[in-house]
Amino acid sequence: MTGPHQPRNEPHFIEPPPAVPADAPGAQALLESVRRLRRRQAGPLLTGYLVFAAISSAAPDVLHRRIAGHLSVALLLLLLQLALIAWTLLGHNRGYADVDAATDRYRRGLAEHTRRAAP
């Protein structure tokens, strides 16, 4: 057991990198793809949640109505929210796989660009 007095003497976190490749070819496209992915996922999720909040607050009586058995409109909307969350997380996985591929391509392109530019 390591006592509290024996922490590993190494840097606690990585310092920020130097500002190099943001203006390199493809960097802006890569950043835009990340931003687009974030918008595509967070947009429907937040919209759905806020619509749910608005309906719950503005028209609670409508949500009390039963659809089948004891399943009310409110419970159905709650289940739809869960479905939206599942869909968002699956999309997140797929979307970032594309971004990872684009990042890897960019990294290889950058290495090639640096090699060519070297004297």
Added chain:
Amino acid sequence: MKWATVHTSDPNFVVLMVFLVLCGLLWFLTGSADDDAAMFPLPDRHGKAWQSGLAISGESLSAVTLMALVGLVSFTGFDGLVLSLGCVMGLVLLAVLIAEPLRRAGGHTIGDALAPRFAGRSVRTALGLVTLGVCLPYLVLQLTAIGTLTAFAIGYTGTATRTAAVLVNGALMISLAVSGGIRGTARVQMVKVVVLFGVLTVVAVLVLNRSGWNPDRLVGAAATRSGLGDAFLGPGVQFGSGPAAVMNRVGSFVTLALAVYCLPQVTMRVLNTPGARATRSAMRWAVTQLVVVSALLAVIGTGTVALLGAPALHAADPSGSSSLLVLASALEPGGKLMSVVFCAVFLTALSTVADVTVAAAGAVVRDLLPGSGTSEPNGRRQERLARWWAALIGVVTVTVAVQAAGWNLLVLSTFAMTLAASALGPVLFYGLLWPRFTRLGALWCLYGSGALTVLLIAVSPLISGSPAAAFPGHDFHHTPLVNPGLVTVPAGFVLGWLGSVLDRHGASVPRHAAHTTVGLIRSSSD
């Protein structure tokens, strides 16, 4: 109704004692390897994403949230389910918006992660202060609640017993934080998630068994025995009706989701995932686990009122926070189930308090103390300081928790969650995702929305003007908002934007772009 008495001759007492001994053994488990006991360990690149996921989901479900969820579902029905949805939504927002950029930014605190964006120490100091402002009420809340619950569970509800329970629990939890560090407490968090999942599954299965494995019959019985009828199946019971109720309801929707996504202990766990890409898997694990636990709690909450009825629940505990224990006691009268459930809740409180203490100590040492925030060479000094600060924070919160017996705990939870959602939420969002965010915007947001939160809570019915207020004999409330999040959260975002737009120094957009690009490239080689 006597439901929770445990005497030394009782098998329940044996279960509790064995459990407390096991909790003591966690002290050894938390410091089992080199670097594991460190307050600021290096990120463990060989760690597993699912382990980080379990720890993150555990952070988002505190003991108070757990007990409140069951009580709220059993007392209000659908409004309790919405509280669960808010917690889940907070984690999903964290997953899709900021988890990966936060991990790429690195460090141990939110201040560490955002420091490279802002020159000087002013933003770091403000972040440290707000983090403490969130953590301290949160700690007092958890300690007070678990102290009261412990006294209740062992069958002695007097002030002396409650004080002793807070002191013993607090000492155990703080020693765990001081000895375990970040990774040690993560291990306890994982144990807690597994234990809690198992115990809740058993209780939910017993509830479904009692209702003949027919969920529709269970919901029907709950609606009838709650005395609410169809109102149990929809929103409106918790806040009532009218414009103030609508504002409080929307405020609670917004506050809860945004608070969970930026709670200091949650972001601390995200910062300690094995790598930026592993953060995605970790977050999927976290959300899935939280959805499953929320579903179990929904079944248990519904079953509580279906099996016992609202009058019995109100008679046992009008606040509803003991509903889970009341149900366990009713499912197996005289058996060990109630003690086992209590042990799971206690473990939840233990891990939450230890983690929040570590997060608060980290904020003090990394963000607030002079000369802090540097990576090296004062690592050993920071380690030592962090442990001392963890102990000091623990002593202060235990002292306040002992005094907090008769307080309205809703004030503490509302303040902590609203401050997190209004100040930390916008700064994390802008700081990680908006290239034009500036130092001035961050300061306006942190101090402006923080002050607004304090002001609106001070003039709310939580403090005065109602029988349940902190000062029921006074009336200086000027707003009907019990939850000011509807005002403070948008104000936080507006102040952050306005400060950045009006800042004549502006922000270095290319620097932010370069930082993001390099982060993406580095994470691709994780």
